[in-house]
Amino acid sequence: MRRLPQAWRRLPEAWRRPLAVTGGIMALAWVVIALAAPLLAPHDPLAQDLPRLAGPGPGHWFGTDQLGRDILSRVVYGARVSLPLTLLLVALSVLIGGLLGAIAGYFGRWADEAIMRLADLVFAFPTIILAMVVAAALGPSLGNAVLAVLVVAWASYARVSRGLVLAVRGQEYVLSGRLLGFSTWRSLRVDVLPNVTGPILVLATLDMGTALLLLSGLSFLGLGAKPPSAEWGAMVASGVEVFDSWWVATFPGLAILTVVLAFNFLGDTLRDALDPRTARAIKERAL
Amino acid sequence: MTLLSIDDLVVEHRTPGRPTVRAVAGVGLTVAKGEVVGLVGESGCGKSTLARAVCGLHPAAGGSITFDGRAVTPLGLRRRTLTGIQMVFQDPYSSLNPRRRAGDQIADGLRAGGGPGTPADLLERVGLPRDFAARHPHELSGGQRQRVAIARALAASPRLLIGDEPISSLDASAQSQVATLMRDLAVDSGAGLLFISHDLSVVRLIADRIAVMYLGKMVEVGATETVWNDPQHPYTQALLSAIPHPDALGNLPAELPGDVPDPADPPSGCRFHARCPHAMDVCGVREPDFGPAACWLHAPALP
Ligand SMILES: Nc1ncnc2c1ncn2[C@@H]1O[C@H](COP(=O)(O)OP(=O)(O)OP(=O)(O)O)[C@@H](O)[C@H]1O
Ligand SMILES: [Mg+2]
Numbered sequence: 001m002r003r004l005p006q007a008w009r010r011l012p013e014a015w016r017r018p019l020a021v022t023g024g025i026m027a028l029a030w031v032v033i034a035l036a037a038p039l040l041a042p043h044d045p046l047a048q049d050l051p052r053l054a055g056p057g058p059g060h061w062f063g064t065d066q067l068g069r070d071i072l073s074r075v076v077y078g079a080r081v082s083l084p085l086t087l088l089l090v091a092l093s094v095l096i097g098g099l100l101g102a103i104a105g106y107f108g109r110w111a112d113e114a115i116m117r118l119a120d121l122v123f124a125f126p127t128i129i130l131a132m133v134v135a136a137a138l139g140p141s142l143g144n145a146v147l148a149v150l151v152v153a154w155a156s157y158a159r160v161s162r163g164l165v166l167a168v169r170g171q172e173y174v175l176s177g178r179l180l181g182f183s184t185w186r187s188l189r190v191d192v193l194p195n196v197t198g199p200i201l202v203l204a205t206l207d208m209g210t211a212l213l214l215l216s217g218l219s220f221l222g223l224g225a226k227p228p229s230a231e232w233g234a235m236v237a238s239g240v241e242v243f244d245s246w247w248v249a250t251f252p253g254l255a256i257l258t259v260v261l262a263f264n265f266l267g268d269t270l271r272d273a274l275d276p277r278t279a280r281a282i283k284e285r286a287l
Numbered sequence: 288m289t290l291l292s293i294d295d296l297v298v299e300h301r302t303p304g305r306p307t308v309r310a311v312a313g314v315g316l317t318v319a320k321g322e323v324v325g326l327v328g329e330s331g332c333g334k335s336t337l338a339r340a341v342c343g344l345h346p347a348a349g350g351s352i353t354f355d356g357r358a359v360t361p362l363g364l365r366r367r368t369l370t371g372i373q374m375v376f377q378d379p380y381s382s383l384n385p386r387r388r389a390g391d392q393i394a395d396g397l398r399a400g401g402g403p404g405t406p407a408d409l410l411e412r413v414g415l416p417r418d419f420a421a422r423h424p425h426e427l428s429g430g431q432r433q434r435v436a437i438a439r440a441l442a443a444s445p446r447l448l449i450g451d452e453p454i455s456s457l458d459a460s461a462q463s464q465v466a467t468l469m470r471d472l473a474v475d476s477g478a479g480l481l482f483i484s485h486d487l488s489v490v491r492l493i494a495d496r497i498a499v500m501y502l503g504k505m506v507e508v509g510a511t512e513t514v515w516n517d518p519q520h521p522y523t524q525a526l527l528s529a530i531p532h533p534d535a536l537g538n539l540p541a542e543l544p545g546d547v548p549d550p551a552d553p554p555s556g557c558r559f560h561a562r563c564p565h566a567m568d569v570c571g572v573r574e575p576d577f578g579p580a581a582c583w584l585h586a587p588a589l590p
Contacts, residue, residue, distance in 0.1 A: 107364065172376035173384040173392075175344055176436070179373055180399040180443055183366040194386040 014273040023265025026258055034079035043070035045077040045230045053245045063247035065238060071247060074230040075255050081142070081231045082259070086212045089146050089153065093211070094204050096150070097157025102196070104158065105165030106188050115158060122155035131214055135223040142231070145224035149214045153207070160203055164196035171195075198274060206267030209260035216256055232256050290355060290479045291318040291341065291372075291447050297349035298333070298340045306551040310336035312503035313350065313576070318447060318479040323470055325494030325511070326483045327526065329547060333503045334483045335377070338451045341481070342374050343367075354447065370399045373440035375469070377452040379432035383424040389435045390420025396442025409438040413468060430461040434468070441472055448473045449481045454489065462486075466493050487526055491515050499523045502558045503550055507580045519580035521563045557583065 014020060033040060043050070043060075050060055050068045057063075062071035104115040122130065135148035168174060174191045182190070216233025218224040225231030232252040239249025298311040310333040318324045328334055339345040341352055346361040353359070354372060373396075376382040383392060393406035407417035413434040424432055433453055440448060450469055454462040466482070470493040473480040484490050490497060490511075497514040499507040499522065507520040518524045548554055554561055560570035565584060575581040 172378060172382040175342075176374070176376070176382060176439065177384075177395065178362055178367060179342055179344075179370070180395050180439070181367045181370050182395070184364050190387070191384050195384070 012273050014269050017269070019265045020269035023262045023269065026262035027266055030079055030083060030259055030262065033076055034083045037076050037080050041070075041073035041076040043073040045069065045073040046228055053242060053248070055245070056247050062251040063245065065235075065248050066242055066245075071235075071251050074235060075232070075251050077230040078232045078235065078252060078255060081225065081229060082212055082216065082256075085142065085146055085215060086208055086259075089149055089211045089215065090204050090208055092150055093153040093157055093207070094200060097154030098161040098196075098200050100154065101158035101161030101163075102165045102188060102193060105162035106169055106184070106192060112162070116162065119155040119158045122152055125152075127152050128214060128217055131218060132221065132223060135218050140223045140226070142219070142225045142229070145215055145218040148218060148223070149211060152214075153211060156207070157200065157203065161196055161200055164199060165192055168192050168195050202267060202270040202274060205263055205270055208263035208267075212256060212259055212263075288320050289317050290320045290322075291316075291481070292353045293317070293337075293341065293350070294353070295350035296337070296340060296347055296352060298336050298345055299348045300336070308551045309348075309553070310503055310550055311340065312553070314500070314503070314505050315578075316498055316505065316508070318481050320446070320479055321474055321477055322496065323474065323480040323482060323494045325487075325490030325497045326481060326500060327485060327487050327490055327497060328500035329485060331547060331550065332500045333550070334485075334500060335451050337500070338374065338449050338481070338483055341449060342372050343369075344374075370443050371446040372449065373443050373445035373447075374449040374451060375433070375436050375440050375453040377455060379429040379436065379456055382436045383432055385424050387423070388420065389422050389424065389427065393420070393435065393439045393442050396439040400442055400444035402442060402444045404442075406438075406442070409442050410435070412441070412472065413438045414464075430457045430465065433457060433465055437465070437469060437472070441476070444476065445478055447479045447481065449483070451483045452485070453482075454484065455486070462489055463492060466490075469493070487515075499526065502548060502553055504558055504581065505578070506559065506582070507578075509579050519585050520559075520582045521565050521584070522559050523580075557581075 008016065046069065048068045050064045050070055052064060052068045053066055054060060054064045060070050060072065062075060064070055065074075100115050104112040130152045131148045134151045135145050138144035138147060169192060174187060177187050177191045215224065216231065216236070219231045219233030220237045222237065225234045227234065232255050235252035236249045236256075239245070239252070242248055293314060293316045296311055296314045297309065300308040300310055314337060316324070316326075326334055326337070336345060340347050341359065343359050343362040351358060354369070357369075359369070359372070383389070389410070390406035393409050397404065397406065397409075406420045410417055410419050415431060415434050415438075419427070419431070419435070424435075427435065437453070448469065453469065454465050457465060466489050469482065470480060482490060482494060487497070494511050497509065497511050498505055499514070499520065501522050507514060507518065507523045514523060515527070518527055548558070548561065554571070556569070556571040556573055557563070557575050560566045563570065567583060569583050575583050575586065577587060
């Protein structure tokens with residue numbers, strides 16, 4: 001037990017701040033909840049066997065919804081829907097946007113023009129509107145909602161990664177590599193990409209919250225998860241129908257809020273832990 | 288035998304919205320096999336631009352660069368097959384990839400040159416412990432990084448090594464060590480060395496010939512002892528007189544009037560005439576485009 005304070009002191013300063021600790025604990029808690037959902041949930045999230053619209057109380061601490069389902073269990077199982085999808089979404093955005101931005105920055109010329117005009121096009125629309133349009137065009141389903149958010153989310157990674165690659169591309173070690181006969185792909189893979197991943201990962205952490213918000217936003221609007229599934233956005237939407245029973249919308253809403261906060265705290269911490277130059281590059285990102 | 292021959296080279300920097308800077312404005316220079324040529328000049332006179340152009344890192348706007356009988360083409364998107372020219376850059380903090388071990392970066396050089404040995408052997412040759420191969424650049428000092436960069440360049444068995452102020456960010460004791468090291472390693476392998484510096488006193492220790500640049504022009508070229516003991520061009524004389532108290536930037540002493548002119552808008556005639564203590568009428572009118580000392584005081588007799 002005496003080791004703990006020591007390990008604590010060895011953590012970088014940025015990670016010892018209250019916000020960092022809070023964010024870390026909240027994120028960790030949600031991961032545990034998602035993994036252990038069957039153990040933690042007192043009821044079957046889909047079973048409709050409880051009294052309808054019962055307020056929070058013993059047996060159903062978060063109350064029940066209009067079909068008699070236990071909200072606590074649905075919130076807990078909701079983590080199994082939202083967290084993996086958010087993670088997948090951000091991972092795909094990083095991969096697609098990051099790579100496209102890197103290509104734009106490294107090769108320049110028409111590749112740069114084409115990719116960045118496409119990104120500008122995305123930025124020309126308010127994020128949620130564009131995501132709605134795409135989701136509506138694809139048809140309402142959770143998978144299509146992910147695709148729709150992906151369409152809008154890649155662009156900010158493309159911008160950031162392009163800027164970072166532009167800065168790294170002129171570094172002398174990149175030039176040395178080229179003089180040693182590196183092909184452009186090898187140069188990109190060995191010298192450029194590894195030196196831009198740090199800031200992009202920070203941006204990804206900061207964006208987890210935004211991505212979750214968009215995803216559940218689409219479900220809230222009926223463009224994402226379909227009714228029986230325990231998805232937080234869709235749960236909030238059903239709670240809006242029964243406004244007097246405040247607990248129906250409030251608890252899934254709080255779930256979204258805590259996840260968004262957790263990742264924002266973590267992202268801020270990561271950013272501060274980085275050196276000031278990259279921190280500035282991230283702050284200047286357009287979202 | 289001539290290894291590198293630069294002829295009337297012009298290199299320009301174009302920045303949108305600003306006048307074009309002719310950083311190298313018609314320069315000729317040769318480097319022979321096994322020869323060490325020191326290129327000196329004040330900050331901003333176009334030394335780095337010249338070096339980068341020779342490697343193909345910057346396209347030439349005029350003139351020619353011939354290496355081993357072949358024209359040097361600008362580095363494009365294609366893989367470089369000409370690995371006979373290698374460069375050691377000025378800033379040790381950006382010349383190594385921070386994410387890769389020193390040994391891996393030297394191995395890149397070995398792969399390019401197909402030479403024998405291991406990264407550890409090369410580290411030994413540049414005077415570093417063999418186990419530095421496992422270190423990352425942030426675990427090395429500036430001087431050690433520069434040695435790793437030299438090892439990487441040498442690993443490619445270049446026939447021409449270019450050092451762009453490889454020593455200017457090192458402390459005084461490391462400077463002459465690293466400079467001598469570069470000289471010995473290059474000459475031992477039969478390569479030519481183009482060593483750029485603004486510090487004449489170090490260049491003198493290692494160079495066979497010295498070339499002096501001023502504002503994009505070559506003002507004097509000659510054997511080291513000749514230039515050192517009997518400089519012809521007033522600018523070279525001023526550089527030499529600055530040596531007892533050179534400031535860190537290699538700036539000229541206060542006796543020399545005026546500032547370095549803007550390379551985007553160079554003076555007419557001889558580019559040095561406004562600051563030259565011996566300026567004559569002809570200097571502001573006609574450019575002295577002859578050598579080895581491009582100065583009207585030393586104009587060759589008219590035929
Ligand atoms: N990328 C660039 N864009 C515009 N102008 C540039 C660029 N690089 C260099 N210049 C200009 O070209 C001129 C020559 O620069 P260069 O870097 O070749 O000088 P240098 O002799 O190497 O100086 P130093 O000793 O400081 O390294 C300078 O006036 C500089 O301002
Ligand atoms: Mg320079």
